[in-house]
Amino acid sequence: xKPPNKANTAGIGRNxxxxxxxxxxxxxxxxxxxxxxxAVVIWLSLSRTRYYDVxxxxxxxxxxxxxxxTPFWDLTFNSLVYLTGSLAIVLPLGLFCALALQTMKRGAxxxxxxxLLPWTLSMAVVxxxxxxxxxxxxxxxxxxxKSVGLTPGLMLGDPGVALLLLIVVTAWWSFPYVxxxxxxxxxxxPGELYEAIEIDGxxxxxxxxxxVWPHIDTTLGSTALALSIMYLTLITLILVLTGGGPLGTxxxxxxxxxxxxxxxxxxxxxxxxxxxxxxxxxxxxLAYLRLTGRVSG
Numbered sequence: 230x231k232p233p234n235k236a237n238t239a240g241i242g243r244n245x246x247x248x249x250x251x252x253x254x255x256x257x258x259x260x261x262x263x264x265x266x267x268a269v270v271i272w273l274s275l276s277r278t279r280y281y282d283v284x285x286x287x288x289x290x291x292x293x294x295x296x297x298x299t300p301f302w303d304l305t306f307n308s309l310v311y312l313t314g315s316l317a318i319v320l321p322l323g324l325f326c327a328l329a330l331q332t333m334k335r336g337a338x339x340x341x342x343x344x345l346l347p348w349t350l351s352m353a354v355v356x357x358x359x360x361x362x363x364x365x366x367x368x369x370x371x372x373x374x375k376s377v378g379l380t381p382g383l384m385l386g387d388p389g390v391a392l393l394l395l396i397v398v399t400a401w402w403s404f405p406y407v408x409x410x411x412x413x414x415x416x417x418x419p420g421e422l423y424e425a426i427e428i429d430g431x432x433x434x435x436x437x438x439x440x441v442w443p444h445i446d447t448t449l450g451s452t453a454l455a456l457s458i459m460y461l462t463l464i465t466l467i468l469v470l471t472g473g474g475p476l477g478t479x480x481x482x483x484x485x486x487x488x489x490x491x492x493x494x495x496x497x498x499x500x501x502x503x504x505x506x507x508x509x510x511x512x513x514x515l516a517y518l519r520l521t522g523r524v525s526g
Contacts, residue, residue: 270503270507271504273497273500274292274497275287275291275497276497278500279494279495280496281496295498295501295502296501303477304485304502307392307479307480307481308461308481310392310396311392311395311396311399311460311479312457312460312461314393314396315396315399315400315460316453316460319400319403319406319456320407320453322400322407323404323406323408323452324407324411324449326404326408327408327411327412327415328415330408330412344408345409347402347404347405348402348403348406348409351465352402352465352466353465353469355398356465356469356470357469359398359470363394364384365381365382365386368381370384383475385470386474386475387475388476388478391479392478395467395471395479398470399466402466403456406452407449410448410449410452411449411452413448414445414448415441418444450520454513454514454517454520455517457513458510458514461482461483461506461510461513462483462506463481463483464483464484467481468484468487473488482505485502486499486506
């Protein structure tokens with residue numbers, strides 16, 4: 230029996246070591262910044278805590294206490310309204326802008342740059358800008374309402390409209406993302422299909438239904454899922470505009486976790502909500518991966 234070739238053995242060793250050398254540090258970094266904190270949060274959600282010190286074991290009692298509490302379901306309602314309301318504005322608005330830019334013969338590039346401007350701004354800048362616009366004393370919006378005989382009210386300080394205004398601001402900031410994704414999807418629509426629908430006498434709605442929609446529905450769905458993950462974890466815009474108020478009407482899951490991490494003595498309820506957000510985001514992420522796989526396929 231022949232002994233193994235040393236050259237081949239060395240080659241196999243090098244082939245095995247190469248990916249470890251290249252990707253090992255990245256994997257270790259990923260484990261350090263994701264899995265370890267996640268494990269800590271899971272441990273805190275199952276424990277009784279005093280600040281960040283574990284003082285006892287609670288098990289699933291923390292989950293039962295949080296998931297059956299009225300404040301948690303108030304946060305759930307706010308989060309779902311914020312999510313669905315923002316999507317209901319940004320998806321049709323982004324699609325409309327993409328379609329309009331596609332049909333424009335002149336000035337499309339300049340208009341695209343202007344429409345992309347909100348997405349280039351940080352959430353802190355966007356929040357400060359809209360705080361000025363919506364100021365009930367000297368803001369341009371309140372001034373315009375007073376000039377036509379309307380009463381602006383407290384704007385962001387009104388529990389009845391604060392969440393709606395937060396949704397509007399979020400949609401204004403994020404709709405350019407939908408516009409870009411839809412513009413990219415529209416580039417893949419064959420021009421022959423537009424010509425065919427025109428020959429058949431189809432109008433705008435026929436073109437949208439039979440030509441455009443079959444080519445963009447999957448991309449639109451994946452875009453909605455990506456934005457859903459972002460909205461569920463968004464904190465800065467809420468912090469700058471309302472601070473979760475008034476009376477908690479604009480507080481969401483992630484915002485409540487962020488605030489309680491600094492002000493609560495027992496952070497285990499916040500850890501439970503963090504796990505809820507994690508599970509929801511994982512489900513959305515799996516759906517997103519499936520849809521993006523269909524797009525690439």
